[in-house]
Amino acid sequence: MTSTTSSLNGSRQFSQIYLWSLRKNIGMAALHALLLFLVNPLILLISLSGQKSSMELDSHLTAAEKAERFSEYYSSFVDHMAPFLAMFVVLVFCAVLCVNLFSYLQNKRSVDLLHALPVRRESMLLGRWFAGITVLFVPVLLDCLSMWIISAAYGIPAAASMQTLFLQMLWVLLMGAAAFTFCVFMMLCTGTTLDAVLSALGINGGYPLLIICVYTVAGLLLPGFNGEDVFQHLGILTAFAPFAAGIFATIDGQSVWLALWWLAVTLLLLAGSILLYRRRRSETAEDNFAIPLPKIAVRFLLTAAGGLGFGLILNTSSMSGFFFGVLFGSFATHVVVEAVYSRGFRYMKKSMMWYGIFVVMFIACYGVLCTGLFGYDTRVPNASEVESVSVIPYYSGDHSTQIVDDHWNQIAELTPTIRDSENIKTVVNLQQNIIQKYRSRYPYRLKNHMGGGLTFSYKLKNGKVMTRVYQSYSDDMDLNEMVQPFYKELSGMREYVETSDLIFYVQPDSMESIDVYTAQAQGKTHVLDAEKAQQLQEAVKQDLYDKEVNGNDLSDQKAATDRYLSISVDYRENFVPEGEKLKALLGGYQGRINIQNANYVWNDDSSATWNLLAQWGWL
Amino acid sequence: MIKVENLTKQFGAKAALDNVSFTIGGGSVFGLVGSNGAGKSTFLRTLAGIYFPDGGKVLVDGKAPFENAQVKSEICFIPDYPYFFRQATLADMAKFYAGIYPKWDLKRFEDLCKLFPVEKKERISRFSKGMQRQAALICAFSAHPKYLLMDEIFDGLDPVMRQLLKKLVSEEVSESGMTVIIASHNLRELEDLCDHVGLFHKGGILFEKDIDALRLGVSKVQAAFRPMPEKSAFEPMEILQWQTRGSLLNLVVRGNREEVMKKLNSMNPLFAEALPLTLEEVFISEMEVAGYDINNILS
Numbered sequence: 001m002t003s004t005t006s007s008l009n010g011s012r013q014f015s016q017i018y019l020w021s022l023r024k025n026i027g028m029a030a031l032h033a034l035l036l037f038l039v040n041p042l043i044l045l046i047s048l049s050g051q052k053s054s055m056e057l058d059s060h061l062t063a064a065e066k067a068e069r070f071s072e073y074y075s076s077f078v079d080h081m082a083p084f085l086a087m088f089v090v091l092v093f094c095a096v097l098c099v100n101l102f103s104y105l106q107n108k109r110s111v112d113l114l115h116a117l118p119v120r121r122e123s124m125l126l127g128r129w130f131a132g133i134t135v136l137f138v139p140v141l142l143d144c145l146s147m148w149i150i151s152a153a154y155g156i157p158a159a160a161s162m163q164t165l166f167l168q169m170l171w172v173l174l175m176g177a178a179a180f181t182f183c184v185f186m187m188l189c190t191g192t193t194l195d196a197v198l199s200a201l202g203i204n205g206g207y208p209l210l211i212i213c214v215y216t217v218a219g220l221l222l223p224g225f226n227g228e229d230v231f232q233h234l235g236i237l238t239a240f241a242p243f244a245a246g247i248f249a250t251i252d253g254q255s256v257w258l259a260l261w262w263l264a265v266t267l268l269l270l271a272g273s274i275l276l277y278r279r280r281r282s283e284t285a286e287d288n289f290a291i292p293l294p295k296i297a298v299r300f301l302l303t304a305a306g307g308l309g310f311g312l313i314l315n316t317s318s319m320s321g322f323f324f325g326v327l328f329g330s331f332a333t334h335v336v337v338e339a340v341y342s343r344g345f346r347y348m349k350k351s352m353m354w355y356g357i358f359v360v361m362f363i364a365c366y367g368v369l370c371t372g373l374f375g376y377d378t379r380v381p382n383a384s385e386v387e388s389v390s391v392i393p394y395y396s397g398d399h400s401t402q403i404v405d406d407h408w409n410q411i412a413e414l415t416p417t418i419r420d421s422e423n424i425k426t427v428v429n430l431q432q433n434i435i436q437k438y439r440s441r442y443p444y445r446l447k448n449h450m451g452g453g454l455t456f457s458y459k460l461k462n463g464k465v466m467t468r469v470y471q472s473y474s475d476d477m478d479l480n481e482m483v484q485p486f487y488k489e490l491s492g493m494r495e496y497v498e499t500s501d502l503i504f505y506v507q508p509d510s511m512e513s514i515d516v517y518t519a520q521a522q523g524k525t526h527v528l529d530a531e532k533a534q535q536l537q538e539a540v541k542q543d544l545y546d547k548e549v550n551g552n553d554l555s556d557q558k559a560a561t562d563r564y565l566s567i568s569v570d571y572r573e574n575f576v577p578e579g580e581k582l583k584a585l586l587g588g589y590q591g592r593i594n595i596q597n598a599n600y601v602w603n604d605d606s607s608a609t610w611n612l613l614a615q616w617g618w619l
Numbered sequence: 620m621i622k623v624e625n626l627t628k629q630f631g632a633k634a635a636l637d638n639v640s641f642t643i644g645g646g647s648v649f650g651l652v653g654s655n656g657a658g659k660s661t662f663l664r665t666l667a668g669i670y671f672p673d674g675g676k677v678l679v680d681g682k683a684p685f686e687n688a689q690v691k692s693e694i695c696f697i698p699d700y701p702y703f704f705r706q707a708t709l710a711d712m713a714k715f716y717a718g719i720y721p722k723w724d725l726k727r728f729e730d731l732c733k734l735f736p737v738e739k740k741e742r743i744s745r746f747s748k749g750m751q752r753q754a755a756l757i758c759a760f761s762a763h764p765k766y767l768l769m770d771e772i773f774d775g776l777d778p779v780m781r782q783l784l785k786k787l788v789s790e791e792v793s794e795s796g797m798t799v800i801i802a803s804h805n806l807r808e809l810e811d812l813c814d815h816v817g818l819f820h821k822g823g824i825l826f827e828k829d830i831d832a833l834r835l836g837v838s839k840v841q842a843a844f845r846p847m848p849e850k851s852a853f854e855p856m857e858i859l860q861w862q863t864r865g866s867l868l869n870l871v872v873r874g875n876r877e878e879v880m881k882k883l884n885s886m887n888p889l890f891a892e893a894l895p896l897t898l899e900e901v902f903i904s905e906m907e908v909a910g911y912d913i914n915n916i917l918s
Contacts, residue, residue, distance in 0.1 A: 013688060016718040024704070109702035115669040117719050118692035278686070282669045283630060 013119045017127025021101055025135050028100065032093050033139035039085040041146040044077055048154055067155060072407065074156045075164060078147060083168035083250040086143060090136060090176040091246050095200070097135055098183035099193055101128045106192050111285045121277045129184060129270065136176045144169045171254060175246035178262045181269040182242045188276045189294045191287035198340065199294035204241040206301030211237050213308035214365075219471070220315070220446050221369045223377050223438035226453065226469035235261065288341060296354065299337045303358050306333025315446055322446050330358060370443045378439070380432055381458050381466055383425040390415040391427060391490060392455040393483075401502060403585070406574045406592045412585050415457070416490075416500045423493050430486045431456050434470055437482055454483055497544050502595055503569070504541060505582040508533035510575050510595070516618050517566040526618055539608040540569075540600060546607070564603040565610050565619070571595040620645050620680060621666065621766070621798070627674030628661050635661040637822035638675065643800065643815065646792055650809035650830075651802040652902065653819030659802035660699060662819070663768045666800070667696035679766060692721055695764035699771040701755035709739035709754050713761065720762040728761035734783065749775035760787060767791070767799045773808045785812050810898040818902060825906065830898070837901050838879045842868050842891035856882055859904035871896070871904040 051073055055066050104110035114124065147165060183200055190196040212230050219227015230237060235258050238245035245262065276291060284290035310329025314321035338351045372378060392415055401414040418427055434454075438444075453469040460466065490496050498504045511533045516524050528536060574592040577583055586593070602610050613619050621643040628636040636658045643649045651659045664670045666677055668684035668691050676683055684690040703712055709732070717723040732739050735753040737746065743754055752775055759767055767788075773781055789812075791797040803809055809816065810830070817827035837859065845866045850858070853870075856879065860871035866889070872879050876893050883891045 013719075020715055020718065107702075109698065109700050112664070112669060112696070112698040112700075113702040116664075116667040116691065116694070116696040118688040118690075118694075118721075119719060120686055120688055281671065282664070 010120060010123055013123035014127045014130075017119060017124055018130050021128045021131035022134055025097065025100060025131060028093070028097060029135040029139060032089070032135060033142055035089050036086060036139050036143040037146065039089055040082050040143050041150055043085075044074075044082070044147055044150055047077065048073065048150065052154075070154055071156050074151055074154070076407070078165040078168060080250075082147065082165070083172055084247075086140060086169065086172045087175060087246050087250045090140060090172055091179055091243055093136060094176060094180040094183055094243075095197070097132045098180060098187060099196075101132050102184055102187040103193050105187055105280075105290075106190065106196070106285050108283075108285045111282045115282045121280075122274055125184075125274055125277050129181070129273075132180055132184075133177060136180060137173055140169055140172055140176070168250070171249050171259070172246075174259060174262055174266070175242060175249055178266045178269075179242040179246055181266050181273065185269045185273050185276070186294055188273055188280060189291045190289050191284045195288055195295075195341065199298050200243075202298030202302055202337075203294065204243040206298060206305050207239075207241045208237050208244050209305040209309065210301050213305055213312065216312055217308055217366075217446070218369055218373075220312075220448065221366075221444050222373055223435065223444065223470060224379075224468035225373075225376070226455070226467070228453075229469075234258075240265075288343075295341050299334065299341070299351070299354060300358060302337050303330045303334040303355065304362070306330055307358070307362070316448060319446055326362065330362075331355065334358070370445070372442070372444070377444070378435055379466070380428055380435065381460060383421065383428045385460050385462070386424050386428070386458050387461045388417050388419045388459045389424055389427050390417045390455070390457040390459075391496070392416065392457070393487065401500075402596050403502070404594045404596075405589070406594070408594065411589050411593070412587065414499060414502055414505070414585065416496050418493060418495055418499075420493075420495055423495065426489060426493070427456065430489065431468065433486065434482065438470070494545065501544060501598065502582075503537060503544070503598065505579065505585060506537075506571070506595065507578045507582075508537045510572050510578075511537065511569055512572045513570045515568040515570070516613060517568075518619055519564055521619075524618065526616075532616070535612060536569075536609070539612040542608040543600070543602065563605070564601060565605075565607075565613070566599060566601045567609065567613070569598045569600070571597070621800075622678045622681075623662075623675070624678070625675030626662070626665065626672055626677050628658075628665055628670060629673045630661075634822045636665070636672075639819075639822070639824050640675075641817060641824055641827040643798065645798050646796040647815050648788060648792055648799045648801070648813045650813035650816040651800060651819060652804070652806060652809065652816060654821075656821075657819035658822045659819050660770050663696065663770050663800065663802055664698075666766075667691070667694055667768055669696070693765040694768065695720075695759040695762050695766070696768040697752070697755045697759055697770065697772060699774070701751055703743040703751070703754070706742060706744070708742055709737060709757065712743070712754070712758055713739070716758050716762055720764075722763040724761050724763055727763070728757065731757040731760055735780070747775070749777060749780065752776055753780060756784065756787075760791070763795070765797060767797055769799070770802045771804070772801060773803055773805045781808060788812060806897070806899040806902065816898070818905070820906070833898075833901055834896060835875055837871060837873055837896060837904060838876045839869070839871050839894045839896045839900060840879055840883055840891060841894055842870070842883055843889035844868060844886070845889060848886060852886065853882075860907060871900065 048070065051070065055061055055069060061069070104114055115121075117124075144165060148162060151162075151165075183196070186196045186200045186203075187193075190199060215227040215230035217227070218225050234245070234248045234252065235255070238248055239261070242262070242265070245258075249258065280290050289295055307326040307330025310332075311322040311325035314325035334351070334355045335348065338348055339345055342348070342351075368374070402410055403412040403414075405411050418424055453471045455467065455469045457465060457467045509530055511528050513525055513527045514536065516526065571594070573594060575594075577586055577589075577593050600609070604610070605614075610619075623639055623641050623643075626636050626639045627634060635656075639658070639662070651662065653659050661670065665672055666679070666684065668687065671685045679690050679694065682690045684694060704715070707715075713723075713725075713728050717725065735757055737750050737753050737757070743751060746754060752772060756772070759769075772784065776784065785808075788797075788799050792799060801809065801813065813830055815827065816830055816833065818825040843866050847863060847866060847868065850861060856870075857873040858870060859873055860869070862869040868888075870879075870883075880891065880893055
């Protein structure tokens, strides 16, 4: 039974390795499928069964309402909980499978066996990679299928539920592939499994931490830069950390660009792994690293994050505290990381060169930020280039600005927007005045925020968006004082007022009731009929136009006085949006909507609302 | 045929193989000997395509083995510590090898499993060191390689298994023209099996010779003189080793036995006789001439 074939071709080599690796990991695939079944279909089944029992007790519900509730519950589960739980399990298995399939690279004896085989390294790597991907993907697809079967069994309409389920599971698969390939790359770079695990953890933890620290320092140092919206940029925050990105992707921030980014990263990592494996020296098994790239990256990321993080903690006490914190924190982190990687202090002296690089980079970056980031601090667009500008005050009062759907997911938010060219010029001047105030402390020093901020968001005629956020600082920069005179100008602009509150967008019949508070009486509720609703809406609009009485936008300081009127407008639940203005704001959304309660405060009894309520005898 | 040209392999700053050149003919049994760290295992791994040379080249039938599946399909390498997949039995390993080695012979595998006292359904991790080597040998012989590379293969094998191995190697060499390369410190075993030997030391090869020519070219004699002549009196004999104890003289001399005895007898010794020479003694003598510290080298 001797074969006469001279050697296996590439595809036979691949298929032999793939099938062998798959066979050896069948147990892992079964375990993976079992865990996914426990966290997803089983929980769904139990929950839906519970829902069904509770609905059967509720005799008021019609069959259609029951079906809708089932559908809602199912959608909510597959949109949030199911992908999160599946992603968690998949990420754990990414790491386990990677160790299972690629730890041979880190054992001299197994390298002797496998690298002496008549199999090219590409085939060896791809065969094992595809086996890993199969073990990751097939249970997820089964998971998806079983949830679809459950939905069908409960009579949930397939079209909508399947689309959400399919999209969410596609994310799980994409991020699973990215995380697995990332782990494979780490295994190829390192000589021991411990170093691979440390490196993977270091990059997935160190990179987001460093980005948060950099954003925070830049926000404290550079006027106009918003360091607090780092979590709005999940793509940047997790750009090189697939495990963190995987978890975040199931919570928020999914986008086509993010999907394309991770697809590209996965393919690049796979191509990089193949190239790396071709050049990887077999003798590096059991060394620390085959290629020291992860060590350099992790040491730098953690050194920088440790330094900036400790610096920010000490910054609360003093400016010099920040520099001491950066120096001490970064040095301590560098020493710890180096000692862990090198299993001692043998190469510590040599590693100081890399610490020196961090120090130089820190000084350079700090210098650039405190001198305004190449004009970032003073950049204001020409009024003629601006199509519109949104000015969002650091305190928006209790205006109603958010619209949510019938599941309470936000679908639109109203931002005060100015389009008139003269008003735009005023806003540009306003921003320039603010810049001059901040410029008085140039070069900038690191201070502590007081919280909040005033945001200018310009939409330029060339399609670009330019945003600046100004903060109050704990020492000598009180934004509240600084902005007050400018704010008076803003609140005198009709278009600013009209885009500040949804009361200018809704039909009066969507207002259901109001709660009235005065210095003398607390919380009386009055239901509005159609006529009263219309009158009230007109009165509130009139008061908001009148900048002398609409001071509630600045703060609620006035409400603390003895003479005040406060009303809280309750909108109807799940109403159908009407009116062109509101429909335009919703941008094509067809469903029912909800609007948060709006609170208005007056301490001027000559205001239209005050007079109207007095006339109705509601005060 | 294996051709090694200026082969260099570095591990950091240290050269494990330093500009090594020699040739191993097809259908021969080549013994690699040398001190610890001489470069024997590194050479075998480079030849097996595990290591990539840092300089020079190693060619198997004219082709470099590194990343060359065709060449590697003709080579089987049994390292000093053979590796098997976790939880694998010999039957599992056979199934794996059958998919990878194109000339895998199942019948040969079954026959060898009967010949060697190992249980193919038992986990290899439970085998003793010697049994694991037997398992590796079974797999290697069943793959029908043209080149069989073995590192310290005699370690852990009992005398019966050593004889069986020698028998199998001899059969394969004579029947299928297999080329066998064995790295070992066990010169006694190599002496029986090899037709060529190469002596590695500090990353270089001191010499590579036919084992018979090596033996014929060096003679060991014992003679008694009274009085003992000066060493210069033995010229022009090329003395590799000179040892006197009273009137007794032990000599290792380059040249064939008859010529050496003729010269010795012409000096009227009380008695003179030729002694059998082991491979080990040949190496010791050669390396003493080369100025090496023997005790340190042949461990």
